[in-house]
Amino acid sequence: MAGTEASLRIGFALEHASKRYGNVQALNNINLDFTAGSTTALIGSSGSGKSTVLRLLLGLDYPDAGNIKVDGRVLGPARVLELRRRVGYVIQEGGLFPHLTAQGNLALLPRHLGWSAEKIRQRAEELAALTHLPHDVLRRYPAELSGGQRQRVALMRALMADPDALLLDEPLGALDPIVRHELQDELKRIFEQLGKTVIIVTHDLAEAAWFAERLVLMRSGTVVQDGSLQDLRERPADPFVTRFVEAQRRLPKVPA
């Protein structure tokens, strides 16, 4: 079982990867392994380099030093288009194209891949069912969608060509708490149902722990700790880990 399924999934690794944007060292000699089929949450404050990790894995940028490996092979420009088609990518606010309807956004890649209109429609319906999106919403333009609907459509767009991995960059960051909570449930169910390699970037520790067993805490382009929530709580590798864990606000106690 593992043999056949693993070949459909995709594994990533960063080896001694460094990346600098102007004066900012976004990644500093970082080593990370994402095995096929695993779910990992990258956490840390903004500017810690977690989004850069995703960008490098997709070949949207290349490291200044070190390597990105996909399924054990170094990622170079020649393989990048093929890789991106095997990976779904969702960003905060969705990144939907405003000039196309939701359906048009979904159809963009499949149409280029030569799918028939019928096949595209079927797949969209399947995914609408999966993400609990009302069907008529697909005819609307992004400007006519609510924040939650936009993220659902963005997720559907990422899943259209049935990718082997999902990379999500703060996918729920711009949503109000109720919609966010609802989508957290749905995303987790979808991840479990699909069994793909998932890397999710968030700055919310509770959300990270909800999605993934494995948490990678980053700070200033380096990995501070790589482990479970329990590891972070009970065996912090650094005082920063404790500060980060304790910085999550709990509800104040209501006086009796």
Add this chain to the structure above:
Amino acid sequence: MNRATRWIFAIGTLLVPMLTQASPVRIGSKVFTESVILGELAKAIAGQAGVDAVHQRELGGTSILWKALQQGDIDVYSEYTGTITHELLKNVAPDADIPTLRERLKPLGIGITDSLGFNNTYAIGMLADKAAQLHISKLSDLAAHPDLRFGFSNEFIDRTDGWPGIRQRYGLPQTQVRGLDHALAYRAVASNAVDAIDLYSTDAEIPYYHLRTLDDDRHYFPRYEAVYLYRLALVKSAPPFVTALQKLAGRIDENTMRQMNAKVKLQGAKEDVVVAAFLGIRADTSADVGLWSRLLQTSIDHIKLVVLSLGMAVLLAIPLGILAARLKRLGQLVIGLTGILQTVPSLAMFVFMIPIFGIGTWPAIAALFLYSLLPIVRNTHAGLVGIAPELRESAAALGLPRGVRLRRVELPLATRSILAGIKTAAVINVGTATLAALIGAGGYGQPILTGIRLDNINLILEGAIPAALLALLAQGLFEGIERWLTPRGLRLEARQ
């Protein structure tokens, strides 16, 4: 890119026959009445000699006519000896006689007739009353009145034999010197907006406005004998015409010329009628057309200029804008270069095109084409560069190749900006194209030029109103196209 090269090729093949077809004798004239009358005269005697001739009227100033004659875009035009010695030939004495000029012009393939019989030299004129009041009768008297305001034609201000030379010769101290169109100068001096203007000694307005021409007491102005310049090739291709042209020598004296000018400018007679009366023949009025068919012709000419130049500009400028957005360095270079093109004054741009394309429609289209590039290149570039980075990245992350991203995502998102650029270019183009009449391209500029020359408001409006309407129409048309082409999703976004 491929489509653009095909276009250029197609236009090239259209161009060649237009430049080489040369059967009738082509007569040119400058944009003032006397030159137009002498052009009509040459045409009339060609008719008498049984030679086919066309008259390309009001082709701007000396440099345009001289270039066109040298290049063979026209065969004949009337010129003045002083202009030949000062402006057209180098290293020739300012008072050289006609046989000397004939020797000097021969190597250029250009012939010259003897003097037609009058000397139309420059003069400075003032209202007679005012001159008497200030006791000014000769140019040297001007030195004592430094506050006088001068309004000179732009050509006179710039020419070495014009204002700079006269100021030096007479030691004139005046600093209030303004450039005026010659046709407007008489009104300016009559309404006291300026005190003195330059004029030509055969101008019809001198008696009409009660002007005094100041005596050139230090003999500064050279002689400006009227002659025809013609291409020597005509001696072989149209010998009867050249003979007839030469026979005009000595037949028009200063008074006759002034009267012909007056009939056209002050009494509203048509040039060909005046010329026919002079020659004692009947004017051929078959070519006279009514307002509506004139309007139709100028509209066709004008729209042709705008549509062709704008169309070619769109084909080149959008790819240039895309390239500029892709490659930063090249982008700056392209935008810089098209920006420089934009700073070239329009008339100069038209004149620059003459050595390459001759006179007529094509140099005008080329000049308008160059003017149209900048707004479109800049807006295409701005539209593409202004796309939110997360959208550009989302398109890349989908795994679409560059070309598909450009076509399906980036260009649609930049549509509005690109169309706004084309709209700007179109409106500028409609306005600038009115100047194209100066190099023989016709259009709405033609009645405007003639109207200014003849001080005829109706004629000016005959060009100005349709030009304004066409600009509004272009604006409206592109706004419609913009609404039609802008994807609905983008309009929604604008509403929120």
